[in-house]
Amino acid sequence: MSEYENLKMGEKGAWVSIVAYLVLAATKLVIAYFGQSEALRADGLNNTTDVIASVAVLVGLKISRKPPDEDHHYGHFRAETIASLIAAFIMMTVGIEVIIGTIQDIINQRANEPSLLTAWTAITAAIIMFAVYRYNLKLSKKVNSNALYAAAQDNRSDALVSIGAAIGIFGAQFGVFWLDPLAGLIVGLIICKTAWDIFKDATHSLTDGFDEEEIESIRETISTHSDVWAVIDVKGRLQGNQTLVEATIHVNPDITIQQGHDITDEVEELLEQEHGIRYAHIHIEPYGSER
Numbered sequence: 001m002s003e004y005e006n007l008k009m010g011e012k013g014a015w016v017s018i019v020a021y022l023v024l025a026a027t028k029l030v031i032a033y034f035g036q037s038e039a040l041r042a043d044g045l046n047n048t049t050d051v052i053a054s055v056a057v058l059v060g061l062k063i064s065r066k067p068p069d070e071d072h073h074y075g076h077f078r079a080e081t082i083a084s085l086i087a088a089f090i091m092m093t094v095g096i097e098v099i100i101g102t103i104q105d106i107i108n109q110r111a112n113e114p115s116l117l118t119a120w121t122a123i124t125a126a127i128i129m130f131a132v133y134r135y136n137l138k139l140s141k142k143v144n145s146n147a148l149y150a151a152a153q154d155n156r157s158d159a160l161v162s163i164g165a166a167i168g169i170f171g172a173q174f175g176v177f178w179l180d181p182l183a184g185l186i187v188g189l190i191i192c193k194t195a196w197d198i199f200k201d202a203t204h205s206l207t208d209g210f211d212e213e214e215i216e217s218i219r220e221t222i223s224t225h226s227d228v229w230a231v232i233d234v235k236g237r238l239q240g241n242q243t244l245v246e247a248t249i250h251v252n253p254d255i256t257i258q259q260g261h262d263i264t265d266e267v268e269e270l271l272e273q274e275h276g277i278r279y280a281h282i283h284i285e286p287y288g289s290e291r
Contacts, residue, residue, distance in 0.1 A: 008065060010145040013136040014058035017151055020132050021051040024125050035115030037172075038105055039165035039183035040122055042098045046161055046191050049091040050154060053198070056083035057147050064240050077240025080147045081205050088199035095191030102184040114180050119169035126162035129155050144276055147240075150198065157194055161187050210236040214275075218245060221274045222282075227251055227263045229287045245271065245280040253286030260284045 028044030031037075060080025068075045133155035140149035168183025219234045230250040237244050251263055264282040271277040 008061075009143045010139065010148045011058055011061050013139045013145075013148045013151065014054050014061060016132055016135060017054040017155065018051060018058065020128060021047045021054060024128065025051060028121060028125065031115075031118055031121045035118035035121075037114035037118035037165075037169055038102055038181040039168040039187065040114070040118040042102060042184035042187040043122060043125070043162055043165040045094055045098055046158065046187055049087075049094045049191060049195075050158060052090050053084075053087035053154065054151060056087040057151055059083055060147060060240075061145075074239055074244075075242075077242050078206065080240050081202050081238075084147065084150070084198050085202040085206070088195045088202065091195035091198070092192055095188050095195055098188030098191060099185060102181045102188060105181040106178060106185070113172050113177060114169050116169075116173060119166045119173070122162045122166035122169065126159045126166070129159035129162065133159060150201070154194060157190065161190055164190075205238045208237040210238065218247070218271065218275060218277070221270060222247055222249060222267055225263070225267055225270060227255075227259075228267065232285070239279070242279060243275070243277045245277055246283070247280070248283045248285060250287040251284050253288065 025044050025047035028040050028047060032040035032044055057080060060083030063079035063083075064075070064077045066072075066076045066079075133152050136148055136152035136155055139145075140152050164186055165183050168179045168186075171179035171183075215234050215236055218236065219231050222228055222231050222234070228249045228251065232248040232250060233246075234248075235246045247267075249263075249267070251260060255263075264284060267282050268280045271280050
């Protein structure tokens with residue numbers, strides 16, 4: 001299956017998240033309003049940001065499927081990374097708004113006893129989001145999509161947020177009224193933390209950052225080829241969910257050009273089999289030459 005077919009399959013996961021978040025956000029905000037729960041309200045606002053983030057992932061996946069053109073010779077795979085960056089700013093804005101609102105409620109002691117219905121709503125939402133998390137996690141591994149894997153992790157954190165909201169609401173039922181707005185504050189902090197993680201990963205990728213441990217693993221894989229006498233240099237960068245690798249290797253100086261070409265083909269095939277890397281540029285030099 002090509003990377004473009006994988007991206008198309010990944011869109012299914014984005015759509016599942018969007019539908020789940022839309023239904024849960026609307027349900028939570030309405031029930032939180034009538035049930036007077038700050039924790040559930042914050043959880044509902046969290047889901048509205050998740051809708052935006054999921055839409056951004058969907059748009060990014062769609063743009064990423066566009067083939068290379070005259071001014072995008074490597075394709076449009078980074079579109080989903082840019083979309084994630086935009087979603088991170090939106091999520092951070094909402095998270096800060098939730099934090100400010102709940103802090104004001106705590107300071108002004110505007111804490112009410114929320115309805116028990118709000119707690120059961122949060123628990124039901126947690127179960128639903130955990131099911132969505134399992135679906136997207138399985139799909140992300142099947143299609144090898146980093147964006148969908150990140151979305152799955154966000155699904156799991158949302159399930160945990162809902163559980164935290166339920167705990168705060170149940171606590172308020174026992175007279176600890178400040179626990180509900182405190183749970184809302186924690187939800188706001190989790191939103192900001194998730195936004196920061198998405199921002200950090202996106203900017204790291206867009207500035208051609210790459211995992212050093214993965215580089216070392218790629219180096220070791222190349223070294224296993226019997227005709228590679230030395231691995232001089234390995235570089236990697238991400239193009240969306242595609243890994244681009246450049247490597248310089250030393251080989252027997254007495255081989256023919258055709259033999260050298262065959263070695264590079266075999267190394268590239270090895271990288272695809274072991275690491276799923278479909279874009280590799282292998283430069284060969286005679287063993288003992290200067291870099």
